[in-house]
Amino acid sequence: MVDHLSLQSNLDITSRDRRCVQLAGLLHDLGHGPFSHVFDGQFIPRARPGYQWKHEDASELMFEAMLAENEIDLPRKDVEFVRDLIAGVDRHPQNKEKPYLFEIVANKQNGIDVDKYDYIVRDTHQVGGDKCNLAALRLIRSSRVIGNHIAYSNKDITNVFLLFQERWSLHKRVYTHHAAKAIEYMVVDALLAADPYLKISEQIDDPQRYVFLTDSILEEIERSTQPELSIARELVFRLRTRSLYKCVDILYLHPDEEKQIKLLVTSERIAHEANRIRTQELKTLESSEVTTDDVIVDWTYVHFGMRDRNPIELVLFYGKHNPNKARHARPEDYSRTFPTQFAEVNLRVFTRDRSLYGLVQAGFRSIIRQTPFKPTEEASRNVSVANTPIQSTLALPNEVVTGSGGRLYEGNPFTLVPPSFAGSSGSPKLNSKRVLRPHKSHSSLSGTSPAPGPGESIGLSLTSIETSPVGQTKREREEEGEDDGASKKVRRE
Numbered sequence: 001m002v003d004h005l006s007l008q009s010n011l012d013i014t015s016r017d018r019r020c021v022q023l024a025g026l027l028h029d030l031g032h033g034p035f036s037h038v039f040d041g042q043f044i045p046r047a048r049p050g051y052q053w054k055h056e057d058a059s060e061l062m063f064e065a066m067l068a069e070n071e072i073d074l075p076r077k078d079v080e081f082v083r084d085l086i087a088g089v090d091r092h093p094q095n096k097e098k099p100y101l102f103e104i105v106a107n108k109q110n111g112i113d114v115d116k117y118d119y120i121v122r123d124t125h126q127v128g129g130d131k132c133n134l135a136a137l138r139l140i141r142s143s144r145v146i147g148n149h150i151a152y153s154n155k156d157i158t159n160v161f162l163l164f165q166e167r168w169s170l171h172k173r174v175y176t177h178h179a180a181k182a183i184e185y186m187v188v189d190a191l192l193a194a195d196p197y198l199k200i201s202e203q204i205d206d207p208q209r210y211v212f213l214t215d216s217i218l219e220e221i222e223r224s225t226q227p228e229l230s231i232a233r234e235l236v237f238r239l240r241t242r243s244l245y246k247c248v249d250i251l252y253l254h255p256d257e258e259k260q261i262k263l264l265v266t267s268e269r270i271a272h273e274a275n276r277i278r279t280q281e282l283k284t285l286e287s288s289e290v291t292t293d294d295v296i297v298d299w300t301y302v303h304f305g306m307r308d309r310n311p312i313e314l315v316l317f318y319g320k321h322n323p324n325k326a327r328h329a330r331p332e333d334y335s336r337t338f339p340t341q342f343a344e345v346n347l348r349v350f351t352r353d354r355s356l357y358g359l360v361q362a363g364f365r366s367i368i369r370q371t372p373f374k375p376t377e378e379a380s381r382n383v384s385v386a387n388t389p390i391q392s393t394l395a396l397p398n399e400v401v402t403g404s405g406g407r408l409y410e411g412n413p414f415t416l417v418p419p420s421f422a423g424s425s426g427s428p429k430l431n432s433k434r435v436l437r438p439h440k441s442h443s444s445l446s447g448t449s450p451a452p453g454p455g456e457s458i459g460l461s462l463t464s465i466e467t468s469p470v471g472q473t474k475r476e477r478e479e480e481g482e483d484d485g486a487s488k489k490v491r492r493e
Contacts, residue, residue, distance in 0.1 A: 024085035031058025065207035274363030303343035358421030
């Protein structure tokens with residue numbers, strides 16, 4: 001991007017400017033700890049409460065350490081410039097750097113920067129999408145500096161929206177997926193359990209030690225034999241065997257609703273309410289009591305990149321007939337199909353003990369039913385249901401309007417289970433029966449398999465097989481001669 005902007009003749013971008021921007025681009029994520037944002041966003045705040053630290057701080061620290069260790073003589077002014085570019089803030093105004101260069105690596109103005117281009121292209125490809133992000137390429141090529149800010153062609157308003165939409169999509173479908181969040185909590189719990197012995201959180205202050213702190217910390221815990229790490233080892237084992245924490249329920253809230261109920265929906269209250277329900281129902285008395293540690297209340301803010309604001313409103317655009325004048329786009333300047341809401345809060349409740357699934361869900365729903373939500377302009381709008389040939393089997397909407405105009409959520413009907421539900425893995429109605437079955441060989445096509453010779457073994461694979469309504473497999477039906485003629489013909493061949 002800096003190479004493209006340097007083609008703009010009136011900017012006088014020097015080779016030194018380009019080198020510093022490129023260094024910042026290469027180094028800005030150097031300070032990420034194990035498991036990326038989980039480390040600085042969840043682990044460090046819990047391991048060292050009140051300690052202000054983020055991975056960009058570590059990037060700057062490690063940059064300084066690299067220069068010293070390798071005896072690289074970089075002018076101090078350049079070092080300060082690179083560090084400020086990583087932070088996205090000009091903390092040394094006396095150096096009189098070009099303001100627009102701070103919008104390339106970490107853009108605090110509107111969020112469009114090469115960091116976003118990079119992780120969107122990389123992560124989209126990793127989850128099976130197209131590696132080439134046309135929106136990013138077009139934006140780089142249409143970028144130009146106007147009034148010390150980077151602006152884009154008005155023809156690319158849609159591409160700007162698509163960039164932020166792709167960011168939202170990755171967060172919605174991948175980064176904040178309920179299984180991903182469960183794994184994050186388990187990783188954090190394992191690191192916290194190991195921290196008193198391995199001193200993981202202390203390593204962020206020493207670049208010589210921090211450089212070796214990678215995702216392999218889980219393998220280090222896994223192969224340990226120290227009794228002090230037994231709890232951490234058990235959590236890693238659960239990760240390996242996919243015995244994950246269970247997400248028992250979820251609500252999608254307007255940000256204003258989060259503010260109303262965040263102090264009311266807590267692990268302590270859910271555990272207390274779950275135990276009250278436990279003593280009232282005979283089927284749940286055999287379950288263990290629910291403790292506060294069994295419950296995780298997760299508030300995840302999912303947005304397009306600029307919290308609840310429309311990101312289009314923060315970007316400058318220019319027209320081809322006046323390429324030296326930039327302004328913000330008005331609603332009539334872009335598609336009316338763009339959304340009007342740009343943020344939501346996902347309220348999820350997890351249980352560390354899978355056997356308490358139903359009780360924890362019942363406790364959470366009991367609290368939600370007691371919590372009125374005050375109407376807001378956006379959150380309480382009446383939404384009409386379009387006529388459709390699909391008939392619902394449930395009464396909609398699934399909420400109750402109170403006399404004061406507030407709302408009481410009744411809970412998500414799709415995730416409802418009885419309080420005695422013990423959290424079986426997967427959906428029994430959707431999972432086919434799985435058995436170990438020998439691999440087919442040429443001779444097995446005739447219905448027989450040769451006995452293994454000396455030193456040989458029967459190859460087994462985990463496969464899905466079709467079951468009849470009474471539990472009989474297709475092979476069993478065929479062997480009993482109850483299958484249709486076509487199946488018999490295939491068997492004979």
